[in-house]
Amino acid sequence: MKKALIWIIVGVVIVLLVIFKPSNKDNAGSGQKQQSTQTAILVEGRVVRQSTVSNTISVTGSILSNEEVALQSQVAGIVEHIYFTEGTHVNKGDMLIKIDDSQLQAQLQKDEVGKQLAQITEERQKKLLAINGISQQDYDIALNNLNSIEADIKLLQVQIGYTEIRAPFDGTVGLRNVSEGSYVSQNTVLVNLEETTPVKIDFYVPEKYLGMVQKNDTINFSIGSYNNVFKGNIYAIDPKVDESTRSMHIRALADNKAGKLLPGAFTNINIQLNHSTQSIMIPTEAVIPQISGQIAYISKNGKVSSAPIVLGIRTDSTVEVMSGIDMGDTVITRGLQFIHPGSIVKFKNVR
Numbered sequence: 001m002k003k004a005l006i007w008i009i010v011g012v013v014i015v016l017l018v019i020f021k022p023s024n025k026d027n028a029g030s031g032q033k034q035q036s037t038q039t040a041i042l043v044e045g046r047v048v049r050q051s052t053v054s055n056t057i058s059v060t061g062s063i064l065s066n067e068e069v070a071l072q073s074q075v076a077g078i079v080e081h082i083y084f085t086e087g088t089h090v091n092k093g094d095m096l097i098k099i100d101d102s103q104l105q106a107q108l109q110k111d112e113v114g115k116q117l118a119q120i121t122e123e124r125q126k127k128l129l130a131i132n133g134i135s136q137q138d139y140d141i142a143l144n145n146l147n148s149i150e151a152d153i154k155l156l157q158v159q160i161g162y163t164e165i166r167a168p169f170d171g172t173v174g175l176r177n178v179s180e181g182s183y184v185s186q187n188t189v190l191v192n193l194e195e196t197t198p199v200k201i202d203f204y205v206p207e208k209y210l211g212m213v214q215k216n217d218t219i220n221f222s223i224g225s226y227n228n229v230f231k232g233n234i235y236a237i238d239p240k241v242d243e244s245t246r247s248m249h250i251r252a253l254a255d256n257k258a259g260k261l262l263p264g265a266f267t268n269i270n271i272q273l274n275h276s277t278q279s280i281m282i283p284t285e286a287v288i289p290q291i292s293g294q295i296a297y298i299s300k301n302g303k304v305s306s307a308p309i310v311l312g313i314r315t316d317s318t319v320e321v322m323s324g325i326d327m328g329d330t331v332i333t334r335g336l337q338f339i340h341p342g343s344i345v346k347f348k349n350v351r
Contacts, residue, residue, distance in 0.1 A: 040302075041338050041346065042345075042348045043332050043334055043335035043336075043345045043346070045333055045334075045349075045351075046283060046330070046333055047328065048280055048325055048328060049280075050280065050327065051279050051281040052279070055212075057206075057209060057273065059205055059269050059271070060269065061204075061266075061267050061269050062203070062266060063202075063267055064201075064264075065199060065200070065263040066200055069169075070189045071096065071165055072188060072189055073097075073163075073184050073185075073186060073190065075186070076184065078099065078184075079097060079100075079178050079181060079184060080180070081180060082096070082176065082178075083098070086174065086175050087172065087173065087174070089170070090167045090193070092168065092170050093166055094167045095164055095165070095166055096165045096167055097164075098163060098164055098165070099184065101159075101160050104156055104163070107156055111152050111156060118142070121145070122139075124142075125138060167193060170195060171194050171195035172196060173192070174192040174193070176191045177189055177191065178190055196256055197257060200254075201253070201267065202250075203252075203269050204247040204250065205247060206248075209248070213234065213237065213271065214237075216234060216235075217272075219233070219234065219252050219270065220272075223265050223267050223268075225265075230254055231254065234252045235252060237250050238250070279312070280325060281315075281320055284319050285334070286331045286332065286333045287309070293308060296324070296325060297331070297332040297341075298329045298330060299332060302344055302346065304339050304341055304342060307325055307329075309323065309324035330347075
């Protein structure tokens with residue numbers, strides 16, 4: 001009787017355990033809920049919206065004269081006279097320096113006398129030829145002698161012209177390197193002549209902007225000695241990319257009526273390439289470099305996924321996304337080192 005009672009109690013306990021045992025489904029749901037709560041990672045993000053952005057690039061450059069030349073003599077000799085004052089404006093054709101030409105002038109006078117005699121001889125021989133008094137050969141010799149002297153005279157006149165150093169264009173003369181009485185050779189730089197109204201702005205732009213910079217584009221630039229912002233217009237783009245720097249050589253013209261822009265000065269240049277009103281901009285810290293490109297982490301329903309992106313314009317703190325992200329997506333900007341695709345996240349700050 002006692003043994004039968006024990007077996008009855010054991011049976012009742014087994015029945016109760018079977019009735020009140022938690023199901024596997026309930027355990028799994030509870031475990032997932034607990035796991036979700038435990039693995040949620042705190043991050044920061046930004047909701048993607050349309051932005052207005054100016055595509056501006058900044059480069060450095062130099063100011064050049066519109067026209068410049070180092071004046072040199074084409075003949076050697078003594079400086080006879082200097083007609084200009086250093087640092088003043090001169091006009092095209094103005095006499096600047098005169099080289100002594102006395103020796104050339106003496107040779108010219110000698111040849112002029114020889115020419116007169118050769119002309120008389122040629123005329124006399126021509127008359128004799130007409131009456132068969134001389135041969136054709138004798139007349140040809142007299143004529144050739146006259147032509148030779150005339151050629152020598154023209155050569156001397158050209159050389160005498162070389163002794164007059166004249167301004168090839170309107171401009172400002174610099175500091176002279178010679179004085180009256182100085183002996184100059186053909187390699188001696190006498191003075192520099194600069195035309196500085198307008199001036200050229202010389203600079204280089206990275207190759208990636210090829211096709212985005214065009215003739216007549218406006219540039220804004222500044223120089224260290226002034227707080228003013230000056231404007232210029234691009235007038236020429238070198239058709240070849242520099243192989244060593246992978247950049248394009250560009251020049252612009254800027255008005256310089258005030259005379260503030262001096263050739264050789266360093267300048268900071270800003271070029272506005274275009275203006276967009278339909279751009280998707282995200283913070284630069286949200287971009288994750290990959291071997292095959294760039295990605296960004298976005299959150300959908302609290303779960304992380306990676307989005308391959310194509311980048312466009314960059315600013316100081318943001319970058320344009322050409323494709324890969326849609327309006328309204330939430331891009332993760334902080335806590336990126338703790339997450340991966342599939343991570344559960346919780347936002348402590350969303351802008």
